[in-house]
Amino acid sequence: MMLLFQFNSYQGSVYFTTANTVAGKVYEWSSDLESFFSLTKNNEQLTQRNLYLERQVKVMSEQLEKYTRDSSFLKSNQLALLHDYRLITAKVITNSINKQDNYITINKGSADGIHRDMGVACGNGVVGVVYMVSPHYSIVLPVLHSQTNISVTIAKRGYFGYLQWRGGSSALADVNDIPRHAHFRIGDAIVTSGYSSIFPPGMLVGQVLHVFNSSDGLSYRVQVKLSTDFGNLRDVCVIDDSPMRERVELMRAAQDSIKVRNGK
Numbered sequence: 001m002m003l004l005f006q007f008n009s010y011q012g013s014v015y016f017t018t019a020n021t022v023a024g025k026v027y028e029w030s031s032d033l034e035s036f037f038s039l040t041k042n043n044e045q046l047t048q049r050n051l052y053l054e055r056q057v058k059v060m061s062e063q064l065e066k067y068t069r070d071s072s073f074l075k076s077n078q079l080a081l082l083h084d085y086r087l088i089t090a091k092v093i094t095n096s097i098n099k100q101d102n103y104i105t106i107n108k109g110s111a112d113g114i115h116r117d118m119g120v121a122c123g124n125g126v127v128g129v130v131y132m133v134s135p136h137y138s139i140v141l142p143v144l145h146s147q148t149n150i151s152v153t154i155a156k157r158g159y160f161g162y163l164q165w166r167g168g169s170s171a172l173a174d175v176n177d178i179p180r181h182a183h184f185r186i187g188d189a190i191v192t193s194g195y196s197s198i199f200p201p202g203m204l205v206g207q208v209l210h211v212f213n214s215s216d217g218l219s220y221r222v223q224v225k226l227s228t229d230f231g232n233l234r235d236v237c238v239i240d241d242s243p244m245r246e247r248v249e250l251m252r253a254a255q256d257s258i259k260v261r262n263g264k
Contacts, residue, residue: 085200086240088112090138097144097170097230104128104140106236111135117198119239125204125227126150126192127236138238143205144170144230151196152205154222155189157182163190163205163224170230172209178220184208190224200241 090108108114110133120127120140128142129150141148143165150163152175159182161175175190188208194201210223 086113088114088238088240090114090236090238092233092236093137095230095233100167101146102142102144102230103131104142104233104236106138106140106238107136108238109134109136109138113240114138114238119199119203119241120236121199121203121239122228122233122236124229125206126199127228127230127233129198130238140236142230143173143226143228150199150205151193152190153193153201154178154182154184154208155191155202157184157188159184160193160195161222171226173206173224173226175222175224176214176219178222180219182220186210190222197241199239 088108090106090112092104093107094103094105096102096104104120104127106120114130114133116130116133118130120130120142126143128140128145128148130138131141132139143150143163145165146167148163148165151160152163153160154175159178161177163173163175165173178184186208190205190207192199192201192203192205204227206224206226208222209225212221212223214221
């Protein structure tokens with residue numbers, strides 16, 4: 001059979017085509033099998049996250065009912081808040097975590113309502129920001145990119161800073177410019193501040209792991225253990241916050257108007 005396939009072009013081409021088809025089908029089955037088994041871990045993480053969120057909602061409901069004497073207060077405000085956001089689900093088709101500037105490609109684009117500067121998140125927390133868009137695909141600058149700066153705050157403490165990745169481990173990032181007088185603890189949650197049109201406030205980013213002095217000694221640099229597992233990222237949501245974006249655009253227009261007026 002080896003002599004037959006090696007020295008006869010027709011039989012050789014048939015064998016080559018058949019072998020490639022079989023190999024491709026095996027690779028496809030292998031990929032499907034890997035995706036299937038990874039669903040178990042993803043579902044476990046989502047279940048844990050949902051339980052955590054449900055516990056938070058329950059505690060908040062009890063506190064608000066205690067202070068307002070109105071059990072419908074939280075429900076009505078939650079519905080009003082969620083009404084402002086549209087979530088566009090997408091799948092990650094390429095991802096890197098071992099470079100200084102990493103990128104993520106997702107399978108949704110402008111035809112699905114995605115545009116530049118939209119926030120991207122997963123079930124565990126913040127992922128990054130949409131950078132480039134084509135009709136059916138988008139490039140995302142993840143937290144694991146040297147040019148990504150996301151405004152965050154230490155939950156329940158009120159201190160703000162910017163999340164940046166210094167390279168190295170995909171599980172760690174830094175929050176810079178935390179004031180020296182700030183009081184917080186190891187393990188405190190780091191969440192989005194809501195000071196931009198990209199992410200709504202309160203989205204989980206990670207937890208305080210270590211605290212260092214800044215290079216100039218005037219502030220703290222907080223090392224954060226990221227809540228998102230970038231090495232196992234498959235499903236994401238793109239956040240469309242149209243009302244907030246409209247407010248930001250209106251503010252920019254007002255600033256431009258003031259500049260023109262002052263120039264006159």
